[in-house]
Amino acid sequence: MNGAHVVLHSSLSYIQAQRVINADQQTLNWFDVTFSRDTPYLTRDIKLPDTLSNEVSITLAVDVSTHFDNFTQLQFSILGISLLAIAGSMLLSMFMASRVNKPVASLVTAANHLADGNYEQCVQTSGHLQEINELSDAFVRMKDSIQSREQRILMQSRLDMLTRLYNRSYMEELIQQRLDAGESLQVIGINIRDFRTINDLYGYSNGDTCIISIAERIKRWRGTAARLSGGELVWFANEPLTDEQLETFHTILEQPVATQQLVMPIKLVFTVVNCPADADNAQDLFRRMNILLDEAEMGANWLLQFSSEIEQRYLRRLSIITELKEVLQSEQDELSLVYQPKISLKTRQVNGLEALIRWNSQRLGFIPPDEFIEIAEQAGFIEQVTDWVLNRVVADILILRAHQIHIKPAVNLSTQDIQNRPLLERLIALLDANELSADNITLEITESDLVADAKIAIANLQFLQDKGFSIAIDDFGTGYSSLAYLKNLPVSAIKIDKAFVLNLSTDTEDQQIVHTVLSLSNIFDLEVVAEGVEDANAMEILAEWGCDTAQGYYISRPLPLGGLIDWLASSDYYQH
Structure with missing residues (x-):
């Protein structure tokens, strides 16, 4: 009545049968199987002749609870296997990551040392992967290449490219290090007199040959030498030279320079500054060598040793130059x-x-x-x-x-x-x-x-x-x-x-x-x-x-x- 079904007969209890009829569960989904276990029955309606269909219907209900249990067990098995597979995968990933991370971390550390200019730090990797080993080998080659190139650049920054002697900047650094260490030095300036005339008369190529020849002669003497500029060089030995040794040194360096086409006579001026007596730092040293060179240009002596009188004459010349220029430019x-x-x-x-x-x-x-x-x-x-x-x-x-x-x-x-x-x-x-x-x-x-x-x-x-x-x-x-x-x-x-x-x-x-x-x-x-x-x-x-x-x-x-x-x-x- 009122459209509700009345159970006339069932192999189930009346209440259970009524529940199955009301549920009318023709199909099941995963949610029903997994979470809804109230009516574990599937139903099917049996068609009757039209004369009876309006009065009576027959419904077949099949108990699928056993299948539910088997399916649930299967799900739990699959879930367990999946969890085990995930855990295994995670463990394997962690293991594989550790095999990659440690050598990569070593390479990162080495890269930081390389960025700081520390080329002595070894690149240590314990990776067993071929790719990591190849990356490590490439990194080592890169480090060696950068180190070699930087050493060449550093050496070039310290050398005079023509003579392969040190340049002024590095010589100043070396002398300052020696003076800071409390050493005494006899620094000798070696200057080619009228070097510009040599270039004008014989050509710049022969002028370069002249400089190179003198540099090679200097290298035969134990000491440290540099080319400052043009025809100006500087040299010092670990022990100061006596007057006789200075004269011998001068005579050897002043020998004419011969090429295939000509023989070039040269005249050298030696300027001597004793450190720290005459100068206690590299800046003052080179300034006083310039003073001696200025003095040498006005005379014919081949040897000039620094003295306070020479410096006073130099300072007087500077004062005269400054004052005279000012006087000429003013009323x-x-x-x-x-x-x-x-x-x-x-x-x-x-x-x-x-x-x-x-x-x-x-x-x-x-x-x-x-x-x-x-x-x-x-x-x-x-x-x-x-x-x-x-x-x-x-x-x-x-x-x-x-x-x-x-x-x-x-x-x-x-x-x-x-x-x-x-x-x-x-x-x-x-x-x-x-x-x-x-x-x-x-x-x-x-x-x-x-x-x-x-x-x-x-x-x-x-x-x-x-x-x-x-x-x-x-x-x-x-x-x-x-x-x-x-x-x-x-x-x-x-x-x-x-x-x-x-x-x-x-x-x-x-x-x-x-x-x-x-x-x-x-x-x-x-x-x-x-x-x-x-x-x-x-x-x-x-x-x-x-x-x-x-x-x-x-x-x-x-x-x-x-x-x-x-x-x-x-x-x-x-x-x-």
Whole structure:
């Protein structure tokens, strides 16, 4: 009733049968089998004829609980096997991972050591896998390759590539290590004199050959050597050399360098600094070696040992360079010109002046012109000094003309000035701008300047002569040329150096030299000026022997422009 089924007959109990009918469990799923065990029956309805189907239905129910139990047992078996398989797999994975992780960890550790630059740490792996072993072998090869390449780079960073000696940086490090360890060192600088000239004369390839040959000779002596730059090398032994050993060492290194085409003579300068007495650190050592090298360039000695006096001279040169540059670039009254009159020995009248520069530094005091002019030449700014002198001389010529004084001043030009064509052209432009000509000034050139670079000097002297300048050779007798050589130069006068004139009255050797020069100059039609005339006897001797012009303190000291004007106004040597 009410659509509910009524059990009429069943092999099961009424309540159980009713439950099976109500459940109507035609099929089972995994959830029912596993978790729902209330009605372990499968049912099937049996079709009856239509006349009965509306009243009665037959349902077959099969008890599958046994099958449930078997299936559940099977599931538990499968689950157990699965768990065992998973556990086994995990254990196997852990075992396999341990066989991989340990050698990989070793490689990671080795890689960290390699990154820190520790190449001595061994790469230890205990892996049994071929791949791990191959990776380990590749890592070892990589470590060896990196170590070898770094060693080559390190060695190259320490070596001079041309000579295979150490370079300056590493030599400085080595010396500092020795000094820090409390050792005493005798460090010898080995410098090729005029190395640039060797390169210019023989070519850079032969210059390199020269350096390599000297380096190979140094290597035969037990010690440590480095090339600093160019033709500068440095060497020290474990024990200091005696003076005799130094001379022997110098003689061996200074042997000419021979190639297949030529033989190159070389001159070496040794500079010696004893550490820690002269310098207690590498920086001071190299600074003082540079001081010695600077000193060596101004002399001819092959051996210089450091001393405080040399350092003081060097510091003075630096001060002069600094102060003079500053003076030249500013409006100042420290630099001045003085003029020393020259007189004709025939007329006994002033026929010329020599312009001489003076420097009274506010900080350094009076600096002799020979000192600061030489330093300016060495430092490479003599051109600025000459420019200042030429501008001042031209301005003074105009002042003299305003006082109706028409006397030609002479200006000294240095070695670098003679080779500086733009400077000479600026002089011509300066004269033109002030309505003056080359006939209003005389140029004096030191004799040795012509020998320094004769080709350029002669070409520029010819250029000046063609422009109308009178040219005189100053300090004749102190250089290397002869009258026969000078007669072919575009010069019109020579000045006998005062060293031969100062004692002319009493020194027979000076008398012979001066007399010979005067006789030969007369043959070559050269005017002669004798400077350094200090007494009347010397002036009379020069006049008797045919000297043209005299200059010296006997006639007048060098005078500032105002003093010169006053002196001319009162002197018997100048007729208004």
